[in-house]
Amino acid sequence: MFQRRPLQLATRLLNAAQRHTRSAGVQSFITVDDDQVRRSAADIDERIRAGDGSSLGPLAGVVMGIKDTLCTQGLRTTAGSRMLENYTxxxxxxxxxxLRKADMLLAGKCNCDAFAMGSTTEASDYHVTRNPWDQNRVPGGSSGGSAAAVAAGQCIATLGSDTGGSIRQPASFCGVVGIKPxxxxxxxxxxxxxxSSLDCVGPLARCVEDAAAVLxxxxxxxxxxxxxSTQDIPDFTQGLEPRESLQSRPLQGVRIGVVQQMMGEGVAEGVTAAVDRACRHLESLGAELLEVVVPSLELGTPAYYVxxxxxxxxxxxxxxxxxxxxSSAGEKQELKALYxxxxxxxxxxxxxxxxxxxxHALxxxxxxxxxxxAQQVRTLIRQGFHDALQQVDVLIGPAAPTPAFELGTVINDPLTMYKNDVLTVGLxxxxxxxxxxxxxxxxxxASNPLPVCVQIMGRAFDEARLIKVAHVFEQTADFAFGIPDSCSQNGRI
Amino acid sequence: MAEISVTDQEVEDWQHQIEDIVGWFDQLQAVDVSGVEPAAIADGKEQGSLRPDVPRAYENRDAIMESVPNKERSYVKVPKIM
Incomplete structure (x- = not known):
């Protein structure tokens, strides 16, 4: 991911970000740190020119956005809420x-539903982020700004957080790669x-290798x-071969379980069809596909929300x-009134x-x-995944039951919005x-085709295997990828 | 208990929404969980260990005080309690 000419690239991406920060644009960011990123990029440029490139970190010059639920020293962090409007x-x-130690360039803070509670980014207290594929639609949530920034070509990678699908669902809505570790x-x-028992931080990026480098x-x-965890960390980019180096059946011997409850009722036809096609492609690469049931999975959504x-x-x-x-006590200057x-x-x-x-639940x-x-049901679901992953190496299913919603369709109907998390919360x-x-x-x-992601799921701390399978798929599945028209003028990044 | 003020309009708007959601939670009552241990945390052999509760001084006190909305000198100011 190392960038040879960071200032030039940073300027190009910042221009894209600024263009999309205007009211008519995608509006991925709550805060853009323009001056700081140019200064850092110029500094890295200078270090490369001075022959000091070997001291640079693995993400030197890589322009990144950070979900606004992650604290950034000296840079306003709102979590998408007015409560923290002035919090630095x-x-x-x-x-x-x-990431800073690895010399990334921090472009700014990505929009999200307030306190990561939402599936559309419409519950941000600042503005609505729009889907770069169709600006009448949402980018997903809660890491919607992080996914849209990558899809719109404003950042090479971003960080999101996933409590119940908040990386995977927006990745699917925006057609980018997302890793929930x-x-x-x-x-x-x-x-x-x-x-806290569910929150995970993870990367979003245009391609699997970039996401792995951030991880x-x-x-x-x-x-x-x-x-x-104190578990060993493998090099997640190791063994990620480009297409021309792959054998004809690179997934020979990999057993993939297609989760049956994720493919039926409640999943849009177009999503099922796209995932079916992906499964056939994986089979053509040598993988063995099996139908698998994850016991108790359907109980995940109510248990998760409790x-x-x-x-x-x-x-x-x-x-x-x-x-x-x-801080607002209102008219009564009393402690309870302040709260x-x-x-x-x-x-x-x-x-x-x-x-x-x-x-109420507590x-x-x-x-x-x-x-x-709900905690007991959690044990059943954990056991269900454990049993399913005894039979296969990885599981597969859609990352979201539908493509991106139109703006305003679920924001006033919380129960419908919660039920849409059915494919992600169990994990x-x-x-x-x-x-x-x-x-x-x-x-x-369709005139505006909408992207769909599969999610490849696996055993605890087995990310390297999931990344390899996803990478082989990405390298060989030409039908799966595209770039939204709205950002084609920014060029492929 | 949540210490949140809500308006009459919010009560009206949310009453049915929250009733529907809590009703939906009730499907968990039909699950046979006899003998099943509750899981407070995610999977992982080593996780859930508590670290020793050792106090340490935080160097950047000024930055913390900077965020305090109401203060007097180096004290956090709150409304009268008693």
């Missing part, structure tokens, strides 16, 4: 710090918490996050108007609804019926990794 963190998230693979330190940098134990809202009600208690963020008014005015409807539901008299029972409950990779379009004959 005094520290970097561990993943961001590692194993829980614990990447430190959560500095990620503004939504549901290399951000992975690894961090003493600031007790749940981060657990995520419960954890959110606890995590978001910190926004009380005292230590940072918005209630600050939270009542600073949090948006979706966030407040989730906190209220989570508070309250005395209901905790066993909701929270504990978060089990803590397992997945790679979402474009596999084609919902309807090739």
């Amino acid at each position: 963190p005094p520290y970097d998230a561990t993943s961001v710090g590692r 194993t829980y614990g693979r990447v430190s959560r330190y500095g990620l503004i918490a939504y549901a 290399n940098v951000i992975s690894g134990h961090d003493k600031a996050d007790a749940t981060s 657990l995520a809202t419960s954890e959110a009600s606890s995590n978001l208690a910190r926004y009380d108007g005292i230590r940072y963020g918005l 209630r008014n600050t939270r009542g005015t600073g949090l948006n409807a979706e966030v407040k609804r989730r906190i209220l539901m989570g508070t 309250s005395a008299g209901f905790i066993d019926a909701y929270y504990k029972r 978060n409950l089990a803590g397992l990794p997945a790679v979402a990779v474009p596999c084609g379009f919902d309807d090739k004959t």
Whole structure:
């Protein structure tokens, strides 16, 4: 990914970002750090000219966007919420710090649903990000800005976070690659918490190799996050052969389970057709495809929403108007009034609804019926994935049940929006990794074909295998990829 | 308990939405979970270990105080409690 002429590239991408920051554009970013990125790019240019290139990090000159739920020292971090409109963190998230050390160029902070609660980026308190493939549609969420920035050619890669599908679903809606790592693979330190037992930080990029290069940098134990893993980190880019070096059947011996519950009712015809075609292509590459059922998977969505809202009600208690963020006591200068008014005015409807539901699920008299029972269902789902992955090496299914929604179609109907997470939340409950990779379009004959991703899912800490399968697919499936017309003038990056 | 003020309009708008969602949660009641241990965290053999609770001084105190909305000198100011 190393860039030889970072300033030239950074300028080109920043111009693209600025163009799309205007009201008529995609609007991927909440904050663009124009001056800083030009200065850093010029510095790297200078170091290369001075013959000091060998001291540069593996992401030198690579222009990246960071989801606004990740803290960036000295750069405003809002989590998409008015509550943090003026918050500038005094520290970097561990993943961001590692990217800086690798000499990435930080272009800015990508739009997202407030506190990562949403599936469309329409629940951002700043603006709606539009899908670069069709600006009347959403980019997905909650990492919608991160996916749209890559699809629109504004960044080479971005970071997102995935609590219940928030990397994979926007990757699918925008036709880019997204990796949801194993829980614990990447430190959560500095990620503004939504549901701590589910939150994962991961990369989005135009191609699998770029996403893998970013994962290399951000992975690894961090003493600031007790749940981060001490497992060895392989080089995720190793063995990723270009198309011309691949054998005729490069996936010979790989057993792929097609998850049956992900292919039937509730999944759009165009999505099923695209995933079917991807499966046939994988078979032609030598993989053995089996039909697999993940027991209890369909219970994942209600169990997920009980657990995520419960954890959110606890995590978001910190926004009380005292230590940072918005503070508004209203007319009554009392402590309770400060709490209630600050939270009542600073949090948006979706966030407040989730906190209220989570508070209910954790309250005395209901905790066993909701929270504990959802945790027991979580055990069943974890076991279900474990059993399915005993039979095969990886699992496959669509990353989202539909292509991108039109703007405004689900934002006022939360239950419908939650049910759309059915294909992604189970994996978060089990803590397992997945790679979402474009596999084609919902309807090739439409004037505006919309991209679709498959997700390749696997065992804990087996990202390297998922990345290899996704890379072979990407290198050989010409039918699966494209670039939206809206960014073709920016050139292929 | 959540310490959030809600308007009459919000109560009206959300009442049915939240009832529908909580009703949807109720499908979990039909699942046979007898003898199943609850899982608080994701899979992983080594995870869930607690680190020792050792206090350490944070060097960048000024930056933290910078974010405090109401302060007096180096103190965080809150409304009268008692």
